[in-house]
Amino acid sequence: MKSRFAFAAVASAALAFSLAAGAAELPAPQTMNGITYLSGGIGHKEAVALKAEAKSYPLALVFSAGPRHAFVSEVKVTIKDKAGNVVFDSTSDGPLMLIKLPAGHYSIEAVQGGATLHRTLQVAVHEHKQLAFYWQKA
Amino acid sequence: MQFPSRSTQRPPRTLLRWSAAAAMIALACGAHAADDVSGYLTYGAGQPVISSGKCVHSLEWQSGMQLADCEPKPVQAAAPQPAPAPAPEPAPVVEAPKPPPAPLVVPFRLSLDALFDFDSTTLKPEGRAALDLLAGQIADANYQSVQIVGHADPLGTASYNRALSERRAQVMAAYLAERGVDAAKISASGAGSADPQITLADCGRRPHAALIECLQPNRYAEVSVTGTVQQAATSTGDTK
Numbered sequence: 001m002k003s004r005f006a007f008a009a010v011a012s013a014a015l016a017f018s019l020a021a022g023a024a025e026l027p028a029p030q031t032m033n034g035i036t037y038l039s040g041g042i043g044h045k046e047a048v049a050l051k052a053e054a055k056s057y058p059l060a061l062v063f064s065a066g067p068r069h070a071f072v073s074e075v076k077v078t079i080k081d082k083a084g085n086v087v088f089d090s091t092s093d094g095p096l097m098l099i100k101l102p103a104g105h106y107s108i109e110a111v112q113g114g115a116t117l118h119r120t121l122q123v124a125v126h127e128h129k130q131l132a133f134y135w136q137k138a
Numbered sequence: 139m140q141f142p143s144r145s146t147q148r149p150p151r152t153l154l155r156w157s158a159a160a161a162m163i164a165l166a167c168g169a170h171a172a173d174d175v176s177g178y179l180t181y182g183a184g185q186p187v188i189s190s191g192k193c194v195h196s197l198e199w200q201s202g203m204q205l206a207d208c209e210p211k212p213v214q215a216a217a218p219q220p221a222p223a224p225a226p227e228p229a230p231v232v233e234a235p236k237p238p239p240a241p242l243v244v245p246f247r248l249s250l251d252a253l254f255d256f257d258s259t260t261l262k263p264e265g266r267a268a269l270d271l272l273a274g275q276i277a278d279a280n281y282q283s284v285q286i287v288g289h290a291d292p293l294g295t296a297s298y299n300r301a302l303s304e305r306r307a308q309v310m311a312a313y314l315a316e317r318g319v320d321a322a323k324i325s326a327s328g329a330g331s332a333d334p335q336i337t338l339a340d341c342g343r344r345p346h347a348a349l350i351e352c353l354q355p356n357r358y359a360e361v362s363v364t365g366t367v368q369q370a371a372t373s374t375g376d377t378k
Binding site: 042044045046065066068070071072073074075080093094102112113138 | 259298305
């Protein structure tokens with residue numbers, strides 16, 4: 001009996017530890033014009049943690065380039081609302097960005113290595129979308 | 139990233155050689171480590187590891203040792219023996235005469251494979267042990283600045299590699315600060331894969347895992363410590 005309790009205690013402690021460790025892999029949330037976002041994905045663990053977290057964000061951006069579709073960082077992201085106002089403007093700290101965009105219609109511009117990609121996007125409430133930006137030239 | 143402005147009330151006078159630690163790190167990273175041949179770190183085939191244009195000395199290095207074109211030409215120019223003799227037992231020589239008057243920083247090189255798993259930014263236990271050792275040596279010195287520059291292999295994109303090498307340098311800096319090194323004196327930056335020791339062309343076509351192994355010398359960090367030493371703590375150590 002006693003040993004079972006001990007085992008349960010150890011197991012739950014281990015679980016708590018692994019949860020804490022998982023959370024620690026996420027980059028710190030940032031804010032831009034009142035919009036919360038996460039930016040990163042440097043190192044395998046952080047990329048995995050961000051992908052797991054993506055579900056709770058309306059928009060996930062993934063950046064890659066080259067023949068092997070390798071991750072790129074330092075992508076300048078500008079998001080404009082329907083009226084053309086810039087609502088978000090930031091350079092990524094890695095290949096992944098999770099953005100809490102309010103519902104609406106947006107156009108997104110992503111610049112990497114001097115090359116610009118454009119997308120338009122409809123964000124609805126309680127919806128999650130992922131947009132992949134791919135550049136031929138790494 | 140900016141280096142901290144060096145408020146030079148007094149210029150650094152003595153160069154610090156972290157060669158003893160470097161040799162231990164080389165041991166710590168096992169089979170992948172650069173070998174230690176007659177006073178020099180080499181890539182196994184006897185090719186010296188070059189850092190900032192200088193050969194990286196190992197623990198056994200003593201004044202007068204020579205490998206390839208590592209040192210300025212010796213005075214006795216006609217040395218018909220290019221191959222260095224097998225490592226002589228380091229004689230318990232007392233200190234070399236005088237340190238050069240000009241301030242000089244010798245970079246201390248750590249294999250990042252010894253500190254991090256592939257594509258990881260989390261320090262391995264042996265990486266923490268290596269940095270503990272380094273933190274202890276830095277603490278013993280009257281240091282003015284500690285500059286950490288991370289380097290990455292050429293796999294993947296340049297921007298990702300810059301970010302990865304910078305992140306790793308930051309992780310190392312944070313850990314050194316945790317171990318008592320003054321955070322205000324540490325700077326961390328990433329050079330990415332801009333300055334490869336071994337290129338993809340050098341490695342040629344091979345399976346991915348073998349390629350990663352071949353590119354190992356590119357995954358390193360240079361830790362440059364500028365400062366003065368209270369006492370020449372050059373341990374002619376017996377780390378082996």
